[in-house]
Amino acid sequence: MEEIYVRRSIRKYLDKEISDEDVKKILKAGMNAPTARNLKPFEFVVVRNKNTLLKLSEMKKNSYFAKDSNVTIVLLARELSDYWQQDLGAVSENMLLEATRLGIGSCWVGITPNENYENYVRDVLCIPKDIRVFSFMTLGYPGEEKQPNDNYYEEKVHYEMFL
Numbered sequence: 545m546e547e548i549y550v551r552r553s554i555r556k557y558l559d560k561e562i563s564d565e566d567v568k569k570i571l572k573a574g575m576n577a578p579t580a581r582n583l584k585p586f587e588f589v590v591v592r593n594k595n596t597l598l599k600l601s602e603m604k605k606n607s608y609f610a611k612d613s614n615v616t617i618v619l620l621a622r623e624l625s626d627y628w629q630q631d632l633g634a635v636s637e638n639m640l641l642e643a644t645r646l647g648i649g650s651c652w653v654g655i656t657p658n659e660n661y662e663n664y665v666r667d668v669l670c671i672p673k674d675i676r677v678f679s680f681m682t683l684g685y686p687g688e689e690k691q692p693n694d695n696y697y698e699e700k701v702h703y704e705m706f707l
């Protein structure tokens with residue numbers, strides 16, 4: 545599971561095509577995440593269109609790099625249980641790790657719980673009101689290099705009781 549440590553948020557991308565086959569592998573990794581009651585509430589919009597990528601990059605200040613991504617996947621959910629956000633979190637991490645394994649850089653861009661961001665993306669992509677917009681994930685071959693993470697925080701680990 546080297547990918548857990550090698551995965552970093554990559555916000556600079558090369559102008560190089562990600563194949564449909566690799567996009568499918570990333571989606572498949574997401575679709576195999578655990579979900580509450582196995583309800584699989586996820587839906588995805590795969591965006592390659594440059595104008596749409598530009599609009600997504602304008603959602604907020606720290607989503608500017610979406611315009612330079614080769615593909616951005618928007619992660620959506622049906623509210624089939626109260627756990628949909630947790631489900632989508634697990635889906636997201638699986639997708640980030642699969643992208644890393646494929647040598648593709650990625651960055652998670654948060655949307656929920658901000659209603660303005662959610663409605664902005666809803667308008668851009670014609671998403672119905674009953675579908676929640678969780679996040680989007682920018683993808684591209686890395687245009688920057690980052691060191692792997694190597695974190696362990698002993699002070700955050702409590703044995704048997706908190707104190």
Ligand SMILES: Cc1cc2nc3c(=O)[nH]c(=O)nc-3n(C[C@H](O)[C@H](O)[C@H](O)COP(=O)(O)O)c2cc1C
Pocket residue numbers: 551552553554555606607651652653654693
């Ligand atoms: C819920 C969530 C929302 C995030 N939203 C953004 C975002 O809007 N823009 C961004 O550039 N990075 C975003 N990130 C990426 C974090 O900034 C990044 O994971 C963190 O700084 C650690 O860096 P690393 O991913 O390289 O280990 C988000 C990450 C998570 C988990």
